[in-house]
Amino acid sequence: MRIVDLSMTVSNWDTNSFAPEETYFKLRPIVNWEDHGFVSNMVEMTVHAGTHIDSPHHFFRDMPSIDQISADNFMGDAVVIDLTFKGHANARINVEDMEQAEAALAKEGITLEPDLILLLRTDWPSSKSPLDPNWWNESPCLTKESAEWIVGKLPRAVGFDFAQEEKGGDHEYEKAEEILSGAMRVHKAMLPKLTFQIENLINLDQLPSKLKIIALPAKWHSESAPARVIGLID
DSSP states (O other): OEEEEOBOOOOOBOOOSSOTTSOSEEEEEEEOHHHHSSOEEEEEEOTTSSSEEEOGGGTOTTSOOGGGSOGGGGEEEEEEEEOGGGOSTTOEEOHHHHHHHHHHHHHTTOOOOTTOEEEEEOOGGGTSOTTSTHHHHTOOEEOHHHHHHHHTTOOSEEEESSOOSOOSTTSSOSSGGGGGGSOOHHHHHHGGGSSEEEESBOOGGGSOSEEEEEEEEOOOSSSEEEEEEEEEEO
């Protein structure tokens, strides 16, 4: 069995694209090598830093938070949906694009059955660094209609290697720092229909169309939590 790491490395980064006044990820040493012979750190971060898992509680107060989702939900059969033809700056992924990707899977004998973990691949991480604000500002995005199409397939979860939220045009915001006051149409369309979603994946280009994944978040009493996500390939 081969293992593919689908998780971003997160290191010190003061700039938070979504909330400029807040820290993205920052280590603060409390014990250092020189004085004590070992190291220990405090950390300040957003729970949405790097590769992370969103629970439905992120947008729906009475729905489960991360710690309330059973661990066995975070592993299972996954299908990679190839959207690399929309992996360029400012692309908008619509229903026709999703149908095109589904038809390509059908040629491999793969159907989008209920309870799968769907991994949406654009290869956007190969174009921009997540430390660049344009990673989000110019990222491909879903339309609300394509988000509804996806959850209509009844997946357990959906993972993304791009910033999926609809932006630009008449959608109230075009920059990352405007998102918190925006409509967040894609999140609201998807999260109540999913057990969880995975954001900021990488290395989806290294996966076959069908595989198993493990996506374990830290067991935090919060709406989201960092996760180490791996693909398991026979």
